[in-house]
Amino acid sequence: MEAGRDYADSYEDSEYVDPAPPSITISTTLERTAPIESYLREAGLERDEIREWSAPFKRASQNSLFQKGHPLTIYKDPESGEMRGLKYDLDDRMAVTEASLGAGIIKATVQPIQYITKPINLTFAVKDSFRRAAAENGIPAPIIESLEDAFADRHDLARLAPGAAVKLIYHEKVSRDGTYTQAQEVEAAQIRFGSRTLMAISFRDEHGRPHLYDEKGRVLGPQFLRFPVNFKYISSGFSFHRYHPVLHAFRPHVGVDLVAQLGEPVKAVADGKIESAGWAGELGNCVRIGHAHDMVSIYGHLSKISPGLKPDSYVHVGQVIGFVGSTGLSTGPHLHFAMEKRGEYVNPLNEKIGENHPVSPRMQALFNNIKGRYQSMLAKLPDLGSRDVSADSRKPAISKFGDLYHVSIKRLKNRRSSRSSARAEARRSVRNVSDVEFEGAL
Template sequence: MQIRRIFIQLCIGTLCLQTFLVIYLHFAPWETLNADLENWFEEKAFSEIESKIDTIERQNFTRPAEIKRKKKAKASIVHHTVKKGENLSTIWQKYAGNLDRFSEVKSAFQKAGLKALSLKTGEKVEVALKKKGNICRLKKTLDDGSVVVVKNTETNGYTAYSKSPKILQKQKVVTATIYDSFVRTANYASIPYEVVDELVDLFGHRIDFSKDLQAGDTLSVVYDEKKIRGKEKALSVVIQAASLKLGDKLLAIVRYNGRDGKSRYYDEKGKLLGDYFLRYPVKFTRISSVFSKARMHPILGVTTTHPGVDLAASTGTPVRSIADGFISFAGYSGGAGNMIEIKHGGNVKTIFMHLSKFAKGIKQGARVQRGQIVGAVGSTGLSTGPHLDYRLSINGKYVNPLNVQLPQIINNQDTIPPKLLQATLTTLMARHENMVLAQRELGLRKARV
């Protein structure tokens, strides 16, 4: 029924439309009808022409947004490890195949006001190659975190520039309980190794870190740390104050800038810490063990008196002079292997044996400064493994370098303001007292703030 009704309505509509057209054609003027027909044909023709033009344009024209950009060839990245004897020009020649455009690189450094890259063995240089022989970029990260880049631009050739990193500086305060060795305690308290080694150097002339510290003693340190954003390793650390509470005894060091602008450290009594001898010729955190004075010789098989100490460390670990002096001997010496003897004045002499190598410029007669690297740990001569045989002689007699009272040379009488010293000591002492309370509440191994 529904379909039938719709059909009838359509028929009636069609009949009405036909009737309207017949009436209109009978009564409308021919001029008006003709004009209407002409306008209709013109509009229809114009519309068709526009449609044709639009179709042609679409076929022959591509809008800018639709243009497919040609993909640039990706550069292959090579992380080159600098080998002994290599420099920037030899690395360039290795990857470019020649030195034809190397002069452009040197000129780019000059225009940018940068020094040409100095490379050390073992460092990394990033080389970007578009194709064999075409170096599009060289990049190297410097010790201070800045990045030097040499880039080939298609319009201006090679250009050089330097990017400075974002440096974050923060002062940190750490207080911890000694529960094991000093290094393990510091590691547990997240104190950087650089701070640990500096603490050992600053306190080393007064205590033996391998023997004098007992479980329950406390440590407090305030230090400034500089880091590159996003990097874990610190660029530098500077200790502002530190203290060790050994039983009832408080040992402290406080940093102060004198009238001459130089920074110096003072002890808890306000006494200037002068150019004291370093306790260890190897950074403390690099030592794996210390051997006794009397021992069974590992090769000769007999008990011998050992007039020094053996510091076990990996081959290549830097060895430094414990004070200013001059080299009285540097060379191979039988069972001692590669050996260095340094005279420091005041009848004080140090000897380093079994070295793997000597530092550049170390030879008989050369002057050295406190902390200067003179060689590296090795296993030359009569030795069964890498270690440093370290001997200290005072007034012609060998002494134990780990517990002897080390000499000091004070050349400056500048003093620290008493109020500053007292305020710092009061703050340090309060931290130790808080640490003791934390020990009681949390237990010995967990106590740290």
Template sequence: MNLGPQVTDLRWILPNKVLRIKASDSGRLEGVRYSPDQLSNFLVERNNNSFEVKKTYLKAKTKITRKQVIIDKDAPNLYLAGKRTGLSDNIIMKLSYVFQWDISFVLDIRLGDTFTLIYADLYVASKKVKDGEILAAAYTSMGKNHTAIRYEGSGNRSNYYTPKGLSLRKEFIRDPVHFSHISSQFNLRRLHPIHNRVIPHRGIDYAAKHGTPVVAAGDGKITTSKQNSAKGKYLVLRHGQLYTTKYLHLSNFASNIEAGSSVVQGQVIGYVGSTGLATAPHLHYEFLVNGNHRNPRTVKQSKALPIPKSRLQDFHEKSSRFLTELSLIQGKAIYANAENNMEK
């Protein structure tokens, strides 16, 4: 069956999905029905000696959900605290993406920190069928507040902004591996665990499970995609004329990743492994400025671009509701915590 791009969905049928085929008594194909997801149906039906293609979409209703996630000793990271609060894996991951330019979820999270979020869920016939987008979120740590508001800018592209209209997006994200922990810091006087002598450690090691996705820290082009006995499988990305990032000890490269490929920030480029001189699965991540190694944690990034002045008033009008709701949720949590402390 070749009906052009209209039947592209049939080339990517996923496991556990149902494909319904209709045939005549003589065995002639009469039609095919396939639902790529819970919001769409794909139908191919015979019309004499040809086939007609239809794709229909179910009307989903949006339900706004408000949650607050508290980091404590029983749930010391975002994932555990989020699951305890009832968040899906998808929403937890999206929340980590919202603040990935300003917050290291490996180093910056502290006991007592809170995440407040407002997000949309999609329902069909009173049944939740899909996680929607995070509309607003706030992260509070040691008295400092980070706030993000989702806003659709030019070209119908949505991004997250501060209450003043500054984009949270920056040249580089803080951690190229989410939900990991740092096993070795940037240290020019580190004692090497294998060679047992002082060898400069010109990067950061992120320990994570074998196969954990590794993402590009920024937009760029892959200049090296190789493997050797020391670095294992590794990638080198060039970001313009000034910056270079390196990703070592990968278990494998992502599909279509090779020297010469262009990548965008946040794109999966490989997977955590222990190839080369590695004692356990981890990513060794290096950041270079003009060919010189720098600590990825302390490199200064360019200022975020603001919303154009022509759209700033519209942004403030639409964001004011979410800012008020975030404040109310945070205020109720503070009051509840105070009451609990008084009861103790």
């Protein structure tokens, strides 16, 4: 069932009956966590009806609660007020849909939430800070962070001077009802400031892992993460003689415990291949990743492992592999992070396991082809920001979601006016244009 779809009784001979009127649709975001029965009661259902609707839902979803913050849609008959169906999102991937088929039959199913992919082609100028300009243009935080990481070794984007111009291509997935938006990987980016131009091109290596490269095929960004999770503090360090808080005995603790919020994303610290992803006794839900040079990284006590992680599948640095939990032998939400080197445990705080990934010679031609396509796409985006040319030629513009719309500032005719009066005149010329700000620095 899709959001907004009407429920109607089905008849074999529709020629002799009128179609059922459209359902009344009531959609809300839940303000508290409570049993499904509680919400059905508030929706006006009687005790027997509540039992009839809650039982199929529980069987299908293996869940008896509606969680705070989750969307819920109820469909009712406009004449009788009887319930025709409901839709509840378990998360941003799956939803439970429930419908009355007539004659007291109610069916519930779990279905994937449908997404469509939208290309985002965007250009903007930096006025005071890169992060603020990116946020003002609606760029998701993961995309901003990816760009900062990619160019960290070449230029700190936090120190971009006003007038820097950014061109960006990426994709985002949007659920069909518009409830969820998921930013995908950066496809291409160009940042111009002063006489320098930085370029990033997305390309997949021999194992299908995406990386960002410069125009010469040199890999960009960190090759490994210092820590796999955004944590609050380290509760236990690496030790061969540590007192266990649950077992009340001294034993080795061959990793570090990173205390973090329940559900915090856990990322692969480097490129690698999944050795195992599942239950691992005391470590609960656990992921093991094999890396180059006989290194293995280990992530334990996860509340949930990301879908699609299977033995021998490849992951890339920064990929979310699970979420912080307290499964297994654990006293609270944290990540047990460990490393092995040639089969022996080592202190993960002292190791670096990244590897360089330049484009291989046999894939250079393919990379050049893809790079050319992205460069062509970037060239079609409007040029913004300051240049080392006269102020008369600067024309601010903004482009998003593939729909280009431009605002041009007419050349100032009064060449004798002062620099300050020229700036005032340019501002007056765009004052009545909505959603556009003057991006150039005259």
